[in-house]
Amino acid sequence: MELLNRYLHAIEFWLPKRQRHDIIAELSEDLRSQIEEKESQLGRKLEDGELEAILKRCGSPLTVALRYLPQQYLIGPTLFPIYRFVLAMIVLGCVVPRVLIWLGFLIADPAHSGSMHMENLWMTVVYFAFFTTLAFAVVERSGVRFEDLNTWNPRKLPPARDPNRIPRFSTLCEIAVNTIFLVYFINLFWPRPVIDLYGATISLAPVWQFFFACFVVLAAVNTAFAAANLLRPYWTPLRASLRLLTDVLGGMLLCWLLKAHVLVGIIAPSLSATKAIVVTNLVNLGMTIALPWCIVFVIVILGVNGYRVVRLWRANRTGRPNAPALNDLSNPMVNGN
Amino acid sequence: MSQSTSNHELFENLRLELRRGCLSLAVMSQLRTERYGYTLRKALAEQGLEIDESTLYPLLRRLENQGLLTSVWREEEKRNKRFYRLSPEGKLMLKQLGTEWQKINATLEGIL
Numbered sequence: 394m395e396l397l398n399r400y401l402h403a404i405e406f407w408l409p410k411r412q413r414h415d416i417i418a419e420l421s422e423d424l425r426s427q428i429e430e431k432e433s434q435l436g437r438k439l440e441d442g443e444l445e446a447i448l449k450r451c452g453s454p455l456t457v458a459l460r461y462l463p464q465q466y467l468i469g470p471t472l473f474p475i476y477r478f479v480l481a482m483i484v485l486g487c488v489v490p491r492v493l494i495w496l497g498f499l500i501a502d503p504a505h506s507g508s509m510h511m512e513n514l515w516m517t518v519v520y521f522a523f524f525t526t527l528a529f530a531v532v533e534r535s536g537v538r539f540e541d542l543n544t545w546n547p548r549k550l551p552p553a554r555d556p557n558r559i560p561r562f563s564t565l566c567e568i569a570v571n572t573i574f575l576v577y578f579i580n581l582f583w584p585r586p587v588i589d590l591y592g593a594t595i596s597l598a599p600v601w602q603f604f605f606a607c608f609v610v611l612a613a614v615n616t617a618f619a620a621a622n623l624l625r626p627y628w629t630p631l632r633a634s635l636r637l638l639t640d641v642l643g644g645m646l647l648c649w650l651l652k653a654h655v656l657v658g659i660i661a662p663s664l665s666a667t668k669a670i671v672v673t674n675l676v677n678l679g680m681t682i683a684l685p686w687c688i689v690f691v692i693v694i695l696g697v698n699g700y701r702v703v704r705l706w707r708a709n710r711t712g713r714p715n716a717p718a719l720n721d722l723s724n725p726m727v728n729g730n
Numbered sequence: 731m732s733q734s735t736s737n738h739e740l741f742e743n744l745r746l747e748l749r750r751g752c753l754s755l756a757v758m759s760q761l762r763t764e765r766y767g768y769t770l771r772k773a774l775a776e777q778g779l780e781i782d783e784s785t786l787y788p789l790l791r792r793l794e795n796q797g798l799l800t801s802v803w804r805e806e807e808k809r810n811k812r813f814y815r816l817s818p819e820g821k822l823m824l825k826q827l828g829t830e831w832q833k834i835n836a837t838l839e840g841i842l
Contacts, residue, residue, distance in 0.1 A: 423783045426768040457784040
């Protein structure tokens with residue numbers, strides 16, 4: 394019976410103090426009854442192996458003990474989805490901007506990328522995750538009831554968003570901005586080495602003519618795309634890929650422009666020659682400093698557009714609808730309206 | 731993990747889920763007369779419903795905490811045993827659950 398005592402002792406360890414004696418007495422009685430019955434069937438005492446088989450069938454001490462304990466959790470099923478969402482947002486909010494900035498500096502200015510202290514990032518994430526978990530655990534323990542779960546109103550739910558629909562308003566804004574940019578840009582910066590701007594004479598590097606042509610072409614292409622989107626306001630894999638291409642080209646051109654030291658000199662009536670050199674250098678320096686941030690911006694655009702392209706191509710390949718099924722509700726072909 | 735193993739696991743999970751709801755009803759039905767744990771398990775097993783000790787005793791404890799069972803420690807055959815039986819509330823609950831079970835059973839018979 395030594396095995397049985399050891400088994401019961403191991404279970405006892407995990408049980409709540411108040412019920413320990415009661416539970417062990419009852420379980421012990423059951424197991425002893427089983428052993429006695431088996432012994433009377435065999436007509437002899439049980440061997441260790443046979444006793445072991447009975448205890449093994451009963452389950453490991455921890456498993457048995459856990460069944461007596463109330464279900465316990467740090468964050469319950471009601472709060473858990475909210476907790477997971479908040480945690481993901483906080484962790485992403487910590488990690489993504491810092492990684493992007495680090496990447497921007499790594500590409501544009503590798504010498505300064507080390508000053509971003511990436512080794513602190515993981516500690517920051519751990520701190521945020523810890524305090525978020527702690528806050529949710531406190532809310533769970535305090536037993537706050539979420540009245541919204543019982544008093545919700547379907548009319549107050551946010552409208553369902555179709556990720557493949559291109560909002561008409563944003564398309565109109567895009568057309569307006571591109572048109573204004575084209576008119577303004579062509580008017581002010583028609584490619585020539587020297588530009589007169591508000592009384593100042595600005596000298597630009599010869600490479601400016603290349604940038605000018607590229608920006609004009611890109612703006613015109615973007616305007617044409619936007620017009621097409623106005624007529625058919627849904628993303629398709631091809632259209633999303635073209636948007637990705639033009640955005641990446643535009644971003645790369647902008648990065649290159651910031652690095653190209655395109656401003657050669659400024660002459661203005663109120664500006665001395667020395668000051669003009671200082672201003673020229675400052676403008677070029679400002680553009681160089683802006684480069685890492687521009688790279689970050691390009692990476693973000695690449696990520697957003699790239700994700701859209703992958704999602705659409707994947708949906709296209711698998712034959713699944715590339716918009717959520719709930720969009721079908723407004724489709725008269727589906728609901729028969 | 732092979733397909734057949736995962737199917738078997740899925741079946742086991744669903745089977746346990748299906749069984750879980752029925753166990754309380756089965757246990758309560760057997761406690762119209764007073765029994766202790768071991769004889770209760772044997773009675774259920776004889777009728778085709780095997781239930782292991784680590785499932786039965788926590789269930790009995792829960793039903794007792796809910797006021798559906800009463801229990802008493804008593805010596806029998808030179809050993810202390812805990813005897814359970816349905817409380818008046820338990821009898822009423824068993825009647826209601828029995829009716830509900832009949833309805834579910836009839837519906838499922840029709841569906842299946």
